[in-house]
Amino acid sequence: MKNIKINKTLATMVVTALVTTLAVAIPTTANASTKCSKESFTSAGKSVSYQKCTGTDAQGSQYEFRMPSKFNGMMYLYSHGIRGNHNLPKIPVIRPDGYVVNMAPEVAPGRTAADAETIAQALLKQGYAVAGSGVSTQGWSIPEAVKANRLLITEARSKFPTIKKVVSWGDSLGGHISQSLSEKYDVIDAVANLHMAGSANSQYTYANDFLWMFKTLFDPTIKGNGYSAGTAGYMEYMGDITKVLTAFGTIQAAIAANPISPTWPESSKVPDALKAIPVRSAVLLIGLLAGVPVQSNTYDASSGPAGPLETSFGLAISPALGVFENAFTALALALIGNYDAEVRCGGVIFDNTATDYALRLGDNGDVYAAGLSGKTATAGMLAYLNKMNPAAPRVTGTPAALDCIKNKQANYSGKITVPTITISQTADQVTPGGFIQKFKDLYASNVKSGKAKPGLLLNIWNKPPDTYTKFDAAGKPVTPALPTTGTSHFMYTNKDLLIIAKMLATAGKTGKLPSVKTAEAAFKKNPNIFIDPDYKPELMFADR
C-alpha cells in the first residue's frame, strides 16, 4: 500500500491554490492551421524520417499527426484517458506536484511519456502514421473528443491523401472515445480499446457510491456532491479532498498499527456498537457494495505472512486491504470527476435515493463473511447505510444534470461494425471488468436484433498471477516496485501494446479479427493473458 502522509499544511495550500484555480486554460477556437516539420530518429542504427504536423482544430482541440516518409497507407489514431479539467494545488498522493490542465495531444499509449514515444517510433518505423488529439475540453468530454478525432482524420487526409486506412485505439476514457467514434462515423477500419471506461452514468455511480458510503461511515462532513458555483464551490471541493485524505490516512494508520482490529477514525459518527467492528470490515463492505475489486497492486486477497496468521490474513484481512488500496483511486476519481462533471452538467449528477445497498451484497456476504466480521456485524453496518437511517441522508440528483450524465455524453451503444478488440485487467479499480461485460451485452443485443454483425468483438483479459503478495521479514506486506499485472489501472507493457498494435493493423487490413488461437499465440509468453468468451465479470451496479 502506498504510504500516504497527510501534509498538515494542506489546507493552507488549498487556499493558496485558489489564486490559480480558476485560470483554466481556454483554448483558442481558430480553424485548423496545420504546420508540419521534418523530423527523424534513429532506431537500430537506421534513421527514420517523418513529418510532424500540429495544429488546432475549429473546436479548439490541439492535434498532432506524424507521417513517415515510407508510409504504408494506415494511420493509428490514439485517444488519451481522462484528465482533470481544473487545476489542482500540490496534494499529497493525488497530485504531489500539483496539476495544470493539460491540453496537449498524445499520439500513442504508454506508461510514461518515454514509453509512448517508444510505441510511436516503433509504429513509424514500420511505416504507419500516428495521430492524436488533445481535445478542447478535459474531464468527461467524449462528445468533444469524438468530434476532435473526426476533424483530425479529415485534416490528416487532406494533407496526406495516401491515408487509406485508419485504425483507432485508446485507453480508459480514450477507449470509450475510440469506440464511440467507430460506431458513430464510418471512418474507422478497426478498433482496440485498452481497459475501456463504461458509460458516464455507470462510472460516476461507481465512484459516487463508494464516496457516499465512505463519507457516511467515516466522515459525514464530507460534502461530495452539490458544490456551490464559482470559487465557493472550488473551496468546498478542496475541503473535501482534505477531509477524504485525512480519513483515509487515519484508517491506513490504524490498519498498519493493528490489522486484525483497526479502529475507526475520530471523524466517524457511527454508533459505538459499529465501531466495535474492525474498520477494515467496513472498508471491505463498502468496496463490495460499490464494485471495487478485492485484488489490488499489493494484495491478492489470498496470501498471508508465514506463521499463525497466514490463513486468516488471506481470508479476512487481505481482501479488505485490497479494496482499501484500490479505493483510493476510486475516491480520487469521485472527487475530481464529480467536481468536473457537476460543472459540466450544471448540478448533482448522482442520485442514490432509491439504492438498496443491502440487496447489492448478494453472495459476497457469504464469500467474504470472515472479512466482514460475520453476518451479524454485516447486518449492523448495512442497517446504518439503509435509506431509513436519518444519520445517513441520501444524495438527490438534479434532474437536468442526471439527464446530462446519462444521455448526453455520446456513450457507445455496442453497434459494432468493424473488428473490435478490448483488453482489460480483471482487477482494475478504475474501470472494473463489469464495464466490458456491459459492452459485450450491448453488442450481443445488437447482434440479436440484427443491428450488428456477429464475430466482430474479441475480448482479451489480463489477470493477476495466482498469488503475488510479498511480505518482509517482519510479516509486513511489501508494495511491488512495478505494477502487478492484471491489477490497478496501469497501462500495459510496451511489449503487450505492440502485440495489440499488430493485431489492430491486421484487423484493419483484412476486416477480420484474429482467431482466439492466433490471439493467444501472440501473447503466448504472457501466462496472465487469457481469452475466454464465457468469462463473465459481474456487471457494475448501475448497469444491472
Added chain:
Amino acid sequence: MIRNTRMKRFSIVSSVVALGAMVLTTVPAQAAEPGLTSKEIKLGISTPLTGTAALSYGKIPGAMKAYFDFINANGGVYGRKIKLVVRDDKYLPTLAATQTTNLVLKDGVFALVAALGTATHSKAYAAASLATKKVPDLFVNTGFSGFGNRTKYPTTFTVLPSYAMEAKIISKFVKDKFPGQAVALVAQDDEFGVDGVNGFAAGALTLTSKTLYPQSSMTDARAKALLTGLSAIPGKPVVILFGTTDVTALIFKAAESLNLVSKFTWIAGSVGGDSNTLLALGVKATTIDGVVAASFFPDAKDTTDEYVKAFSKINAKYNPGVSFDNVVLQGMNSALLTVQALRAAGKNLTRAGLIKAIESKGSKFASAALVPLNYSATSHIGYNGYWMGQLNAKGELKPFGGMLSVVTTDSTTGPITPSTFKRPSLPKNGIPTNS
C-alpha cells in the same frame, strides 16, 4: 459444357460425401469435450493442501487419487484412465476462484470433483463460468443448502447432508436424550453457521445461549471468556460446537486449561468433530472421550465394515504412508461415486450425459454412507440423514447408547424419521461394474 458441369457437380458431391465419411470415421463423437480422449478422462479438484483447513481435509485428493489409481490398474472406466489434477486453494475464496479457473482453462479438465467449502466454491463456480461451460461439478464437500438452487448451480452435485438437516437431527437428539438441560450453541457467523442456526430453529431447540463468531476470529482468550461465561449456567449444559475443527480444538483446549471439560456435555457438528484432527491439534484423548458427534459414514476405525475394509486395503497399496481415517474414507467414497457416475454416463461420455446419468441413476450408486443418496432430476443434494454417536478416547465413534439409529430428514420443516435405507453392497473387489 453440360457434361463438364455435371461432372463438376458430381465431383463436388463426391468430395462432400467422402469428406463426411472421413469425418465420421476419424473423429470420435465426443472429440469436442475438453479433458477427454480415447485413453484418458481428466478430472480436477480445488481443495486445501496447505493452510489450516489442510489439517482436516488435506488428505482428500490423495485418497481420491489412490482409488482412481486402483481403478486405472483394473482397466479404468471403459478403457479410459482417470487423471486427477489437484490445485491448492488453501480454503480461500479468491484463490479457489483462481484455481478452479486454472483447472478449467489451463488444465482443460472434463469435470470437477470434490471441491471443498461453501464460500470458496460459490465464488469459484461463478468465476470459472462453470454453468455457462456446463462443467460437471461433482460431489462438492459442503452441506450448504444454497447449492440446491439448480438455476444458479445447474451442474453442481453436493455430497454432504445439509447443515440444516444436521441441526434438525441434533435438535431432536438433544431434546430426547438431555431433556431439561440448558443448551448453548457456538456457531460460525456465516452461511454455514446460519444454515445450522436455521436448522436448530426448525428443530424447535430452545437455546439458553447463542454465540456466533466470524471465521478465523476465535482465539484462545475468546474461547476462555466464552467458556467462563457458560460455566455460570447451572447443571451440566449441552454445548453444541457448530464450526470447523480448528475452532473445536481451540475451545476444547480452553476447557482443558480452565478445568471445565466435565462441566459440559459436548456435541461437535460433523464439520468440526473429526477425532483424528482434534488429537493432531493437541486435544487430549480424555477430552474427546464422550464427545457426541453426528455422522453419516461408518467409523473409519470399524474394520468390520466392508467399505472400510476395502478402502483401507486400497489406501495401504496406493496411498502408502497415509493413515486411514474418516477423511481418507470420505475421499475414497467420493472417488467411488465418481467412477460409478462416469460408468453410468456410458462409453460415449459427454458432460451433459454425465450430469443426466447422476440425476437418473445416482440415488442407486453404491456408497459407504449409512444414509441414502438423494440425487434425482429435481435434486442435486447428496446424503440426507445422520446417526448420532459418541467418541471414545481412541477417537472411535460408537453409536450413542450402543445402538445404531440412522434418521433422515430434509432441510426445511419435514419430519425426522428413522431410516429404512439398506446400504448397497460394495461392488465386487471394490470395482464398480454399473452402467
